Amino acid sequence: MPRVRGIAxxxxxxxxxxxxxxxxxxxxxxxxxxxxxxxLQLLAVGLPLLVAALGALALVLLWxxxxxxxxxxxxxxxxxxxxxxxxxxxxxxxxASDDTLVVMTYNVPESHRPALGDSLQALVLRYRPQLIGFxxxxxxxxxxxxxxxxxxxxxxxxxxxxxxxxxxxxxxPTRGPMFAEVVTLTRLPVVQQEIRxxxxxxxxxxxxxxxxxxxxxxxxxxxxxxRLQSYGPIKPWEVLRDGGWKxxxxxxxxxxxxxxxxxxxxxxxxxxxxWIDQERVPVILSGDFNSTxxxxxxxWLARGLQAAGRLGGVAAPxxxxxxxxVRIDHVxxxxxWEVLDGAVPAAGLSDHRPVIARLRWRRSSVDAGACPFDAPxxxx
Numbered sequence: 344m345p346r347v348r349g350i351a352x353x354x355x356x357x358x359x360x361x362x363x364x365x366x367x368x369x370x371x372x373x374x375x376x377x378x379x380x381x382x383l384q385l386l387a388v389g390l391p392l393l394v395a396a397l398g399a400l401a402l403v404l405l406w407x408x409x410x411x412x413x414x415x416x417x418x419x420x421x422x423x424x425x426x427x428x429x430x431x432x433x434x435x436x437x438x439a440s441d442d443t444l445v446v447m448t449y450n451v452p453e454s455h456r457p458a459l460g461d462s463l464q465a466l467v468l469r470y471r472p473q474l475i476g477f478x479x480x481x482x483x484x485x486x487x488x489x490x491x492x493x494x495x496x497x498x499x500x501x502x503x504x505x506x507x508x509x510x511x512x513x514x515x516p517t518r519g520p521m522f523a524e525v526v527t528l529t530r531l532p533v534v535q536q537e538i539r540x541x542x543x544x545x546x547x548x549x550x551x552x553x554x555x556x557x558x559x560x561x562x563x564x565x566x567x568x569x570r571l572q573s574y575g576p577i578k579p580w581e582v583l584r585d586g587g588w589k590x591x592x593x594x595x596x597x598x599x600x601x602x603x604x605x606x607x608x609x610x611x612x613x614x615x616x617x618w619i620d621q622e623r624v625p626v627i628l629s630g631d632f633n634s635t636x637x638x639x640x641x642x643w644l645a646r647g648l649q650a651a652g653r654l655g656g657v658a659a660p661x662x663x664x665x666x667x668x669v670r671i672d673h674v675x676x677x678x679x680w681e682v683l684d685g686a687v688p689a690a691g692l693s694d695h696r697p698v699i700a701r702l703r704w705r706r707s708s709v710d711a712g713a714c715p716f717d718a719p720x721x722x723x
Contacts, residue, residue: 359400359412366393366419373426373642377605384605387637388669391660394423427636427658428650442703443683444559446651447472448568448629448672449690449697452479453497459692460499466690467503470699474557475509475528476568478631484514484521496526503528512553512568514538525551525630527568532558534715539618541571541611552615556624558714560704564679565622569630571611571640575604608633612640619644625679627702631695635669648675651700652685659687661696674700681705 365386372380372387397416404413447470451463467475481497494513496504503509509528514521515537523538534556540547553568579597587593619626628648634640636650636658650658652674660667667687672695676682683701690697 355403355407355409356412359404359409359416362393362397362400363415363419366390366397366423369393369637370419370422370426372639373637374639376639376643377602377609381602381605384638384640385601387639388635390423390635390637391669394420428653442560444474444702445470445472445699446474446476446566446627446629446674446702447697447699448476448478448631448652448674449693450478450570450631450672450695451499451693451697453481453499454693456692460502462690462692463499464502464506466688466692466697467507470686470688472699473530473559474566474627475503476553476566476629477526477528478568478570479524480526482511482513482523482526484516486516486521500526500528512536512538512555520548522548523551523553524549525553525568525570527553527555527566529555529557529566532714534558534563541569541614542607550611552618552630554618561714562625562704563714564625564627566627566629567615567619569615569628569632571615571631571633572604572608573633575600608640612643616643616646626677627674627680628676629674629698629700631671632673633671635671636673641673645675648677649680649682650674651676651680651682651702652687652698653682661687661698663694664689664691664696665694667696672696672698674698676700676702679705 368383369386369390372383375383377384397419401413401416401420404416447467451459453459456462477500480500483493483495485493485495496511500511504511507530509530510533512523512527514523519538519540525538527536536553536555539552539554541550541552550570550572555566555568557564557566579601582593582597615628619628626648628644629652632641632644650673653659658670658673660670661672662669674685680702681704683703685701686699687696688699
């Protein structure tokens with residue numbers, strides 16, 4: 344019996360040490376760029392699962408009265424809680440006031456779902472955002488010599504323009520591609536707007552940033568709506584399904600594609616961060632980052648910004664929509680904004696969930712970038 348107890352104790356120590364070691368590596372990915380150790384970014388995606396396992400392990404250690412091991416596990420859980428801000432409350436009563444700006448980001452590609460446009464309109468009517476960033480949609484700007492230019496917006500976004508008075512960002516073929524998959528819709532006065540590719544060639548049509556100079560409550564701010572590099576052209580569930588996981592060559596193919604995608608995303612993040620650092624007015628950054636809050640990409644973009652769109656102070660997961668596991672869609676705002684509350688509703692219109700944030704100006708930022716008196720409204 345003592346021997347069995349000794350083996351069980353050894354196994355418990357081994358499991359605890361292993362989980363804490365994996366936690367430490369995944370937690371450190373926030374500060375380590377992918378050029379140094381790209382595989383840490385993959386490990387960081389699974390950090391919520393490690394935290395869940397550590398939570399269950401803590402109960403076992405408490406029952407076994409393994410106080411030293413329990414202390415290590417509780418320290419890890421506390422570090423994770425500090426990063427993710429388990430201190431926020433519920434919705435603020437101030438969110439309903441007239442000085443509240445509601446921002447939404449949503450990756451919602453066109454599909455064969457019936458009445459997708461009507462369902463999307465119902466979602467917008469429920470939360471009433473004045474500024475929406477869409478990804479994986481589409482807007483075309485056709486320019487032919489001797490003929491008037493033509494603008495075409497993807498079908499399920501049209502009800503928002505035709506029935507709710509939104510304006511949308513339009514590519515400028517004289518300065519770049521005539522097509523964009525990232526589209527910003529707003530009811531706010533638009534001072535200036537441009538679409539900036541984050542990649543060269545065809546991928547620049549997919550991975551983009553829409554920069555908008557907008558006015559709200561008499562003050563100027565800049566909004567970036569972005570979509571960053573995904574996990575690469577090879578989807579893991581396609582390569583490894585139907586017994587594919589048994590073949591080492593499939594794992595090498597997928598890991599190689601994932602590594603290249605991580606390096607591409609890092610370059611996109613650095614470019615986007617450089618643009619943000621050049622801004623001299625308050626900033627809102629939203630979109631499909633394809634990155635969790637535990638990865639370096641998010642950490643690099645979040646420098647000097649605060650997370651919005653949280654649910655009760657926690658970054659609720661947004662993907663996959665049916666059973667969300669990770670948060671890859673985000674809203675980040677500069678310090679001139681006060682974050683009131685947020686929502687990540689189960690809209691059921693995409694494989695992502697929308698992220699919604701309610702904001703207002705801080706009183707201390709009254710002079711933060713006054714709007715031009717004759718700010719024009721861009722209306723394509």
